[in-house]
Amino acid sequence: MPPSATLPPGPNLFATFDFVRNPFRFLDECARRYGDWFTVRVPGVSPFVFTSDPAAVREVFLGDPDTLHAGDANRPLGAFMGEKSSLFLDGAEHLSQRRLLLPAFHGERMSAYADTMRTAAANAIPSWPLGQRFPIHPQMRAITFETIIRAVFGFQNDAAGAELRALMKQLFDLYSSRLGTLFSLPAMQIDAGRWSPWGRAVRLTRQIDSILYAEFARRRKEGVEGRADILSMLLAARYEDGQPLPDAVIRDEMYTLMLAGHETTAATMAWVINRMLTNPNVMERARAEVLSVLGDQQLDSSHVGKLKFVEAVINETMRLDPVVPNIGRGLTKPMTIAGRQLPAGVTIAPCIYLIHRRRELWPNPDQFSPDRFLETRPSPYTFLPFGGGPRRCLGAAFASYQMKIVIVEILSRVDLKPAEGYTAHATRRGIAFAPSEGMPAIAKPISARE
Numbered sequence: 443m444p445p446s447a448t449l450p451p452g453p454n455l456f457a458t459f460d461f462v463r464n465p466f467r468f469l470d471e472c473a474r475r476y477g478d479w480f481t482v483r484v485p486g487v488s489p490f491v492f493t494s495d496p497a498a499v500r501e502v503f504l505g506d507p508d509t510l511h512a513g514d515a516n517r518p519l520g521a522f523m524g525e526k527s528s529l530f531l532d533g534a535e536h537l538s539q540r541r542l543l544l545p546a547f548h549g550e551r552m553s554a555y556a557d558t559m560r561t562a563a564a565n566a567i568p569s570w571p572l573g574q575r576f577p578i579h580p581q582m583r584a585i586t587f588e589t590i591i592r593a594v595f596g597f598q599n600d601a602a603g604a605e606l607r608a609l610m611k612q613l614f615d616l617y618s619s620r621l622g623t624l625f626s627l628p629a630m631q632i633d634a635g636r637w638s639p640w641g642r643a644v645r646l647t648r649q650i651d652s653i654l655y656a657e658f659a660r661r662r663k664e665g666v667e668g669r670a671d672i673l674s675m676l677l678a679a680r681y682e683d684g685q686p687l688p689d690a691v692i693r694d695e696m697y698t699l700m701l702a703g704h705e706t707t708a709a710t711m712a713w714v715i716n717r718m719l720t721n722p723n724v725m726e727r728a729r730a731e732v733l734s735v736l737g738d739q740q741l742d743s744s745h746v747g748k749l750k751f752v753e754a755v756i757n758e759t760m761r762l763d764p765v766v767p768n769i770g771r772g773l774t775k776p777m778t779i780a781g782r783q784l785p786a787g788v789t790i791a792p793c794i795y796l797i798h799r800r801r802e803l804w805p806n807p808d809q810f811s812p813d814r815f816l817e818t819r820p821s822p823y824t825f826l827p828f829g830g831g832p833r834r835c836l837g838a839a840f841a842s843y844q845m846k847i848v849i850v851e852i853l854s855r856v857d858l859k860p861a862e863g864y865t866a867h868a869t870r871r872g873i874a875f876a877p878s879e880g881m882p883a884i885a886k887p888i889s890a891r892e
């Protein structure tokens with residue numbers, strides 16, 4: 443471990459607890475006290491050197507992936523995903539696996555998922571309680587969960603699909619609970635029987651694995667021609683030497699896509715709704731755009747690219763409320779980043795949240811103003827809700843596409859009002875930071891608008 447004297451100063455352990463309780467407040471306070479660079483230490487984990495310097499971000503994104511290991515930095519995220527999860531791999535192995543996943547997530551493929559995404563939202567929204575306070579965030583999780591089950595796993599409503607849904611839901615509810623937050627600590631990864639949290643996770647993954655492996659075998663036998671889901675694409679994919687992906691690798695990637703894909707997108711949509719509720723003029727402009735793009739038609743893929751203002755609202759929300767507030771790269775060698783020497787063994791952590799609030803990059807940074815995204819296109823080193831470089835989020839196009847579709851369905855089906863007395867702050871849900879208390883709101887039928 444490097445001598446701590448070489449690292450920038452930072453908060454003590456007591457102050458660092460706030461990162462779990464109120465992460466955005468914690469980061470604001472660190473920036474105020476220490477400036478663009480600070481070190482966060484957690485016992486048993488290598489020090490995190492946070493930076494909000496865009497020059498550092500650029501060097502990290504363009505740097506040598508063999509020196510900047512994202513896999514090492516991501517490892518605490520969830521051991522049950524398995525060693526071959528693309529989140530945890532580095533070097534050549536990461537690159538070759540990512541290459542096989544990329545085609546399934548290419549922007550041009552998204553129209554194949556439009557109907558699944560729309561149906562998941564259209565089926566869920568009519569069940570929302572009307573006229574009373576209810577939490578929106580769990581509803582967003584249900585929609586993104588169902589979308590991943592159908593578009594990524596390709597499961598329908600048959601017996602295997604129903605069982606997989608039930609088990610996956612239990613696993614990810616556990617992971618996203620307060621106890622699950624502690625799963626990132628190796629000391630918590632002890633199987634003390636089925637009543638211990640980790641023991642429960644282990645048993646659930648065994649049950650899920652047996653459904654998945656049976657499904658892989660079935661699809662390999664019957665063939666996957668004509669199927670558009672991502673699991674089927676992976677079953678058909680071949681490495682450069684012509685070999686198929688082993689089942690164990692596909693299994694790890696399926697858990698990864700569920701973990702990386704559903705909490706993040708759901709939390710972001712909850713923040714988008716929160717921002718629209720606190721800026722009713724923005725909500726009205728977004729609804730007007732939806733009405734003018736759709737006319738009296740049902741939404742389909744031809745409409746999605748025309749929703750420029752809705753897209754700007756989502757981007758502006760991701761600027762101010764990034765659900766992944768920082769990324770990490772573990773240094774395998776000493777490295778000088780933006781003129782600062784850092785020793786091997788530390789994790790350099792570009793801070794998305796603080797970069798998105800820099801005054802010289804974003805005039806009136808605290809003001810919610812979607813128009814700024816209509817006027818200019820920010821650089822990948824100043825707007826990075828999906829990270830960047832060779833590790834940029836694989837599901838960025840998928841998430842952006844889905845968020846537009848779900849927001850359209852909400853705006854065209856219900857009128858949302860703020861819940862009295864509610865002010866959101868960020869709270870950790872699995873790998874994402876979501877608005878507190880499940881983001882309560884009140885839904886009214888569109889026709890009941892004053």
Ligand code: HEM
Nearest residue numbers: 529702703706707710766769828829830833835836837841
């Ligand atoms: C609004 C929603 C989402 C946000 C904000 C988000 C954010 C991120 C971030 C910040 C990273 C780390 C990037 C880096 O280290 O530079 C990441 C990685 C990743 N994300 Fe997402 N994500 C979202 C949705 C999704 C979806 C829908 C999927 C797939 C269905 C997905 C799959 C992945 C994968 C596989 C990685 C690892 C990429 C790699 O290491 O090569 N994400 N995401």
